Amino acid sequence: MKSPLAQQQAVTAAPATPGPLAAFLRFVVLGGGVGVLSGLAVPLLAMAAPWALANAVVTVVSTLLCTELHARFTFGGGRRAGWREHWQSAGSATAAYAVTSIAVLVLHLAQSSPGLLTQQLVYLGASGLAGVGRFAVLRVYVFAARREEAGPQQDQAAATTPVLLAA
Numbered sequence: 001m002k003s004p005l006a007q008q009q010a011v012t013a014a015p016a017t018p019g020p021l022a023a024f025l026r027f028v029v030l031g032g033g034v035g036v037l038s039g040l041a042v043p044l045l046a047m048a049a050p051w052a053l054a055n056a057v058v059t060v061v062s063t064l065l066c067t068e069l070h071a072r073f074t075f076g077g078g079r080r081a082g083w084r085e086h087w088q089s090a091g092s093a094t095a096a097y098a099v100t101s102i103a104v105l106v107l108h109l110a111q112s113s114p115g116l117l118t119q120q121l122v123y124l125g126a127s128g129l130a131g132v133g134r135f136a137v138l139r140v141y142v143f144a145a146r147r148e149e150a151g152p153q154q155d156q157a158a159a160t161t162p163v164l165l166a167a
Contacts, residue, residue: 017076020139026074027135031066038062063093075143088142095137096130 018026038058045054067089071081081089103126107114114122 018074023074023076023139024135027070027138028131030069030074031131034062034066034069059093059097063090066093070138071143075139077143085142089138092134092137092142096127096134099130099133100126102126 017023041058042051042054045058048054049057064086067081067086070089071085072078100123103122104119107119107122111118
């Protein structure tokens with residue numbers, strides 16, 4: 001006769017939605033990685049097409065890719081983003097674009113010819129603030145329905161550890 005301990009089965013809960021800090025770190029790594037790749041892709045594509053068109057194409061593709069990555073990994077769920085999530089994510093990306101553009105415009109209104117370092121500091125600062133705002137919008141509004149669909153079981157699963165049951 002086998003020991004009941006030998007017949008134990010590991011029971012684990014469904015994948016839990018990551019907490020805010022883990023989700024933010026994933027958001028930075030995934031979004032930042034796609035951003036770096038996009039920064040390399042625009043000039044390459046601009047060799048074959050006008051820069052504005054290259055930038056627009058890369059922006060659309062990178063926004064679609066980031067929305068999929070955030071739907072699957074950053075905000076949990078492990079499933080693809082739907083049309084609603086894509087449109088809302090695109091809206092938040094457009095708002096972030098507007099924030100960075102306005103920041104650089106205001107800089108140029110305040111200083112007629114700012115140095116490259118000053119422009120980069122203003123742009124990166126605005127981009128960082130816009131990114132934090134975009135993270136909040138995506139977590140609280142765009143992908144919040146995923147946490148609500150999962151119900152309290154998924155939230156409870158995040159707070160528990162795997163349990164071994166004797167069969």
